[in-house]
Amino acid sequence: VASAPDAVPEPAQISPALLHRSLHQQPYKVTSAKGLYLTLSDGRVVMDACGGAAVACLGHGNEEVLAAVTAQMSTGVSYLHSLTYTTDVAEDLAHHIIDGPHGAGRYGLERAYFVNSGSEAMDAALKLARQYFFEKGEPRRTRFVSRKQSYHGTTVGAMNVSSNLPRKVPYANFQSENFSWVTPAYAYQYSNWEAGETEAEFAERLVEELDLHIRTLGPGSVIAFIAEPLVGATSGCTPAPKGYFRGVRDVCDKHGVLLILDEVMCGMGRTGTLFAFEQEDIVPDIMTMGKGLGGGYSPVAGVLVHKKIVDVLRKGTSSFNHGHTYQAHPVGCAATLAVQRILRREGLVENVARLGRWLYPFLLETFGSAKYVGDIRGRGLFWGIEFVGDKVTRAPFPPAVGFGVRYQATCFELGVAVYPGSGTVDGKKGDHAILSPPYNVSEVELRRIVEVMKKAYD
Ligand code: PLP
The missing domain is CATH 3.40.640.10 (Type I PLP-dependent aspartate aminotransferase-like (Major domain))
Known part of the structure; x- marks a missing residue:
């Protein structure tokens, strides 16, 4: 299971020949992946709780797909x-x-x-x-x-x-x-x-x-x-x-x-x-x-x-x-x-529905009373947590706070990859984190992911 290292190493440098999506941010380099887990070039192991952007529905490295x-x-x-x-x-x-x-x-x-x-x-x-x-x-x-x-x-x-x-x-x-x-x-x-x-x-x-x-x-x-x-x-x-x-x-x-x-x-x-x-x-x-x-x-x-x-x-x-x-x-x-x-x-779509029914109350129990968690919503294995600066007025954090991006980075440091959302569109949007794990994730793994997400929030 993923664990937080004492000192977080710098992300790997990438070749200057590659036009990466961001010219300002260094991405993490992944050297191997299996199921829910990504191994980074610095040896750290991260739980991929979002499948990139809700992509890896079977997890990584499936042998049958390879065959x-x-x-x-x-x-x-x-x-x-x-x-x-x-x-x-x-x-x-x-x-x-x-x-x-x-x-x-x-x-x-x-x-x-x-x-x-x-x-x-x-x-x-x-x-x-x-x-x-x-x-x-x-x-x-x-x-x-x-x-x-x-x-x-x-x-x-x-x-x-x-x-x-x-x-x-x-x-x-x-x-x-x-x-x-x-x-x-x-x-x-x-x-x-x-x-x-x-x-x-x-x-x-x-x-x-x-x-x-x-x-x-x-x-x-x-x-x-x-x-x-x-x-x-x-x-x-x-x-x-x-x-x-x-x-x-x-x-x-x-x-x-x-x-x-x-x-x-x-x-x-x-x-x-x-x-x-x-x-x-x-x-x-x-x-x-x-x-x-x-x-x-x-x-x-x-x-x-x-x-x-x-x-x-x-x-x-x-x-x-x-x-x-x-x-x-x-x-x-x-x-x-x-x-x-x-x-x-493998009945994985049915598994998504079953896990979703379990996950929602668990997310509510874990995050429901948190000061900056305004809303928890989704279906199946597709959940968003919206963070707001003020729960009473639902006002988002000012974009300069960068809450969503900072939250994602903290989760990552603690060994869980979530998909971020931040920035204000039309003055309405709160920062959010997306949880979209593979359809074959276990309840134990999901519980661990949510616990790490709460630790990152705290
Ligand atoms: N439509 C929706 C709802 C999406 O979320 C995305 C990507 O995030 C796209 C379309 C575009 O897909 P792609 O990035 O594969 O071009």
């Missing part, structure tokens, strides 16, 4: 261009996700499209949605509506629908009037709780806001509304209030607007059902998936497309006007199929 990758490589078919060729492994993966009693096909989501990152999946989703209306003879639909304080990725399309303001500052030239944002379903910070607004009233207000927003933009001008069923990185595992997504679906249907759900972070079992939308009593027209899809064993993400869109594209003048060199990469598909088969065979 599947090796087997695919040994056929000699490690790369084929997806325009000309297909492979059994890509088709088997699509069948695994679409067909059968667990499949997305039950909801009319009948095709899977595999790409290499969540951002690419989002761009593909936006283009599919636009092409749907283009083929239908409604080219005047040009607008996308999403939510404030959202993150949908880093490529230009995904960035444009995101409202992660600090990250977008240098790229204002990419923006256009075709992108706009409504209030997020983030009750802790955006509901009128001081005035006694209930969650149901909050949900109703947001649905009315969306309806008005679409009417103001002009019915017939909006392509799609985009949302994460349970918001991950930008607000710390925030589920929507009950009834919100039902209302959103009805508004979209009323205006003929498509509903795109971004399940890149919260999907593929993370919240205790294979698809997060299954807990919302709705079905999206397009859904994106990533992270837990391949569990980090391959850079893979995907898009699930509803029959109604497939039918229009099939009758249309062209095929889907999109594609990547490494789309449906055979080795990536082999790793992904192995991950998904293990999840199903």
Whole structure:
């Protein structure tokens, strides 16, 4: 079990030849990993309680996934261009996700499209949605509506629908009037709780806001509304209030607007059902998936497309006007199929739901009365703790305090990696930490993780 060294060594220096994400911060160098544990180049062992960014759903170094990758490589078919060729492994993966009693096909989501990152999946989703209306003879639909304080990725399309303001500052030239944002379903910070607004009233207000927003933009001008069923990185595992997504679906249907759900972070079992939308009593027209899809064993993400869109594209003048060199990469598909088969065979999604029911009361018991813990929320194995400077007013710490980043660093020093969130977006966001361990984590390990997190807080 991870333990805190007496003196914390400096993180390893990285080669100046590598353009790392941060030019100011030294990352930690990892030399090996197994299950929940990462070994750093300085010999320390850290419990990976967040799987990077909710990615490593099986933990690290799974032998069965390694064997599947090796087997695919040994056929000699490690790369084929997806325009000309297909492979059994890509088709088997699509069948695994679409067909059968667990499949997305039950909801009319009948095709899977595999790409290499969540951002690419989002761009593909936006283009599919636009092409749907283009083929239908409604080219005047040009607008996308999403939510404030959202993150949908880093490529230009995904960035444009995101409202992660600090990250977008240098790229204002990419923006256009075709992108706009409504209030997020983030009750802790955006509901009128001081005035006694209930969650149901909050949900109703947001649905009315969306309806008005679409009417103001002009019915017939909006392509799609985009949302994460349970918001991950930008607000710390925030589920929507009950009834919100039902209302959103009805508004979209009323205006003929498509509903795109971004399940890149919260999907593929993370919240205790294979698809997060299954807990919302709705079905999206397009859904994106990533992270837990391949569990980090391959850079893979995907898009699930509803029959109604497939039918229009099939009758249309062209095929889907999109594609990547490494789309449906055979080795990536082999790793992904192995991950998904293990999840199903070992009942790991059910395990997520079971552990989530145990974890929530334990988090409440451990952190509930802590002075700076404003909210604890999530589902399954996807939990956020929001830290605020003032619990009475819910006011976040001033950004200069850097509470989230400092908290993450302290957890790390004590041997637990959590995913951080900090900084203020639209003046509303408290710092938070995300706990998203692998689906096969044990109760003992989870208990230890939460105890270390509390020690770091103290
Ligand atoms: N959508 C959501 C909800 C995400 O959390 C992320 C990444 O954090 C993305 C999209 C983009 O995925 P990727 O980083 O794989 O491009």
